[in-house]
Structure formats: structure tokens, C-alpha cells
Amino acid sequence: MPATIDPAQPVTTLINVFTVRPERQAELVALLSKATEEVMSGLPGFVSANLHASTDGTRVVNYAQWTSADAMRAMLANPVAQPHMAAAAELAESYEPHLYTVEAVHTQSPS
Amino acid sequence: MPATIDPAQPVTTLINVFTVRPERQAELVALLSKATEEVMSGLPGFVSANLHASTDGTRVVNYAQWTSADAMRAMLANPVAQPHMAAAAELAESYEPHLYTVEAVHTQSPS
Numbered sequence: 001m002p003a004t005i006d007p008a009q010p011v012t013t014l015i016n017v018f019t020v021r022p023e024r025q026a027e028l029v030a031l032l033s034k035a036t037e038e039v040m041s042g043l044p045g046f047v048s049a050n051l052h053a054s055t056d057g058t059r060v061v062n063y064a065q066w067t068s069a070d071a072m073r074a075m076l077a078n079p080v081a082q083p084h085m086a087a088a089a090e091l092a093e094s095y096e097p098h099l100y101t102v103e104a105v106h107t108q109s110p111s
Numbered sequence: 112m113p114a115t116i117d118p119a120q121p122v123t124t125l126i127n128v129f130t131v132r133p134e135r136q137a138e139l140v141a142l143l144s145k146a147t148e149e150v151m152s153g154l155p156g157f158v159s160a161n162l163h164a165s166t167d168g169t170r171v172v173n174y175a176q177w178t179s180a181d182a183m184r185a186m187l188a189n190p191v192a193q194p195h196m197a198a199a200a201e202l203a204e205s206y207e208p209h210l211y212t213v214e215a216v217h218t219q220s221p222s
Contacts, residue, residue, distance in 0.1 A: 013163060015128075017126075033217070036215070041217050041219060047218070048216070049215075050216050051213070052212065052213055054210065055212065056210070098165040098166075098170050099167070100170070101163065104143075104144040104160075105161050105162075106148060106161070107152075107159045108158055
């Protein structure tokens with residue numbers, strides 16, 4: 001089942017929307033995926049990160065979950081993670097990270 | 112488990128980022144949730160929709176999945192759905208919908 005969220009397990013959600021030139025979109029996805037695999041996923045409090053490429057070529061979205069906002073802030077301050085984030089920022093035209101709470105989950109009723 | 116995606120089931124993902132005045136954020140979440148529950152979730156091809164409120168009060172994100180881009184476009188043209196989308200657009204300062212493909216899924220390894 002796609003994109004299910006267990007309301008019983010509270011998480012902090014980071015949605016980071018990168019604006020990117022279409023010719024650099026694939027490179028940005030690859031860079032973020034490698035950084036997540038090699039660094040972020042091993043840090044305390046990491047839950048998941050799903051990377052998305054817009055079909056119009058102009059956006060990359062990282063939808064990431066951490067066990068707490070503190071765990072996510074510790075990642076942002078981590079000296080091993082920082083060069084990867086700087087490289088992503090360099091590839092993108094702009095980026096807009098915000099922390100979110102999940103307010104509602106709707107799924108198709110079984111038919 | 113939060114936010115898992117089954118790569119074997121292809122879906123079209125719509126990520127719509129609304130910019131909103133903080134005093135209207137809760138109202139926008141409630142409006143989108145009601146529209147999803149009462150209209151969108153009953154339309155052909157609806158898979159799921161998760162609504163998020165940014166902790167800084169300035170954003171609402173609808174992360175929605177449909178079985179195909181055609182199903183999603185049919186929703187956009189649906190005369191019952193349109194007034195709900197117009198009401199959301201009216202409440203928001205701006206909104207930025209894009210269609211996405213899921214490029215990578217990273218989850219914490221079981222420890």
C-alpha cells in the first residue's frame with residue numbers, strides 16, 4: 001500500500017522543495033539519494049526519506065521523516081552531513097525546507 | 112511503518128504546496144480534509160491524500176497519490192471537485208501543484 005502513515009507513531013516530517021534547472025534534476029536526485037544512503041540513514045532518529053522528481057523537470061522534493069525535531073536538527077549540524085547538503089544547495093536554484101505535522105490521512109476505502 | 116511506498120505499484124504523485132497566512136492555516140487544512148473525504152476520495156483512481164501543516168504556520172502540503180495522471184486530470188475537471196479547489200485557492204496566498212515520480216525510497220535498516 002503506498003504512502004501509509006501510522007498515526008500511533010509520531011514523527012517529524014521534513015518536506016524540502018528544491019527548484020532546479022531541468023538539465024540538473026537527475027544529478028540532484030542522485031546526489032540526494034547517495035547522501036541519504038551513505039550518511040543520513042545512519043544517523044540517530046532517521047526514519048525514512050523518499051525522493052521525488054517533478055515530471056516538468058523543475059522540482060525535486062525530499063519527503064523525510066525523523067523521530068523528533070531534535071534528531072533532525074542534530075543531522076543539520078552534523079559535520080559529515082553538511083558537505084552533502086552544501087553540494088545539493090549548490091546544484092539547486094533554491095530550496096525551501098519546512099518541518100510539518102501530519103494533519104489528516106485519507107486512503108481509498110477497500111471496495 | 113510511516114510513509115512506505117510499494118515500488119511494485121506505480122502511482123502518480125501530486126505534491127501541492129500552499130502558502131498561507133498562519134491565522135488561516137487550520138481553516139485551510141480543514142477545508143482540504145473535508146473536500147478529500149467528501150469528494151476526491153470517491154473519484155476513480157484516488158489512492159491516498161495526506162495533509163500536512165508546517166510548524167511555522169506558513170505552509171500546507173497535500174501529498175496525494177492517484178493511479179494515473181489521467182485520473183488526476185479527470186478530478187481537476189470534475190464539476191463537483193472544482194468548487195472545493197476554488198475555495199482552497201481563495202484561502203491560500205498561493206499554491207504550487209506539481210506531478211512527481213518517486214525516484215528513491217530510503218528507510219531505516221532494522222537494527
